[in-house]
Amino acid sequence: MASLDSPDPRASFRAGLLVGLPFAVAGGLLSLSFGVIARDAGFSAVAAITMSLIVFAGSAQFASVAILAAGGNPAAAVAAASLMNSRFLPMGAALAPSLPGGRWKRAAQGQAVVDSSWAISIRPDGSFDRWKLFGTTAPQFLTWQLGTIAGAFGGDLIGDVDRWGLDAIYPAFFVAILLPELRDRDRIGVALAGAAIALALVSFTPPGVPVLVASVAALWGLRRRAIP
Structure with missing residues (x-):
């Protein structure tokens, strides 16, 4: 750090x-x-x-x-x-x-x-x-x-x-x-995954839920960072 x-x-x-x-x-x-x-x-x-x-x-x-x-x-x-x-x-x-x-x-x-x-x-x-x-x-x-x-x-x-x-x-x-943030290839994948999740949920879930659930995609970015 x-x-x-x-x-x-x-x-x-x-x-x-x-x-x-x-x-x-x-x-x-x-x-x-x-x-x-x-x-x-x-x-x-x-x-x-x-x-x-x-x-x-x-x-x-x-x-x-x-x-x-x-x-x-x-x-x-x-x-x-x-x-x-x-x-x-x-x-x-x-x-x-x-x-x-x-x-x-x-x-x-x-x-x-x-x-x-x-x-x-x-x-x-x-x-x-x-x-x-x-x-x-x-x-x-x-x-x-x-x-x-x-x-x-x-x-x-x-x-x-x-x-x-x-x-x-x-x-x-x-x-x-x-x-x-899209200059990094892994971040592009995370962004696209988050966008896909949000778009899939936006038509039938309450406001805020698509953004919150889409943040799960960031876990992939954390996993990539944790790999030496």
């Missing part, structure tokens, strides 16, 4: 900021659409903004709002959000050895994990550069809040989010995260 910290934490943080900017722009547009959709679903502007501030997870937020807008109860919305965010459990387990301090300090640092920052901060040896992770997340957190505020208060001006093509940003966002 490599050293917990980068030799130059400031440089790692700045590098994270730069690489996180494109994701921050995309995230800002996504949260803009979330603010509009949440208001259309009956949320107050304050409720939509508070949800983005506390949850800060697009898939969970959109799933919860969709359930509530369809007449579902709050318990079902919370369950869906929890299921969507369950992917952070294995991600956090992988990150934990690269974080210094006791369990509470590591837990606090782990709040900076989002999909893009987690993927970008992985080192070749499987450890994580925590300062790069912090830097990548920082602009995304800022634009996620600003986008939600703009959508929650300016929804009448924005109108139908599909008209602006904002619905296409979400899949493009995750493709951009995945592409750098």
Whole structure:
């Protein structure tokens, strides 16, 4: 295992900021659409903004709002959000050895994990550069809040989010995260297996289940890494 910290934490943080900017722009547009959709679903502007501030997870937020807008109860919305965010459990387990301090300090640092920052901060040896992770997340957190505020208060001006093509940003966002990982042949196989599992389940399972089950494909990658 490599050293917990980068030799130059400031440089790692700045590098994270730069690489996180494109994701921050995309995230800002996504949260803009979330603010509009949440208001259309009956949320107050304050409720939509508070949800983005506390949850800060697009898939969970959109799933919860969709359930509530369809007449579902709050318990079902919370369950869906929890299921969507369950992917952070294995991600956090992988990150934990690269974080210094006791369990509470590591837990606090782990709040900076989002999909893009987690993927970008992985080192070749499987450890994580925590300062790069912090830097990548920082602009995304800022634009996620600003986008939600703009959508929650300016929804009448924005109108139908599909008209602006904002619905296409979400899949493009995750493709951009995945592409750098596909330079390794084994990772391509894992990605294709995960995609096949998710596609097979998406039509008849609740939101979050396809992503969670598809993560089983990553076990093959772990097996390959364990073979000397």
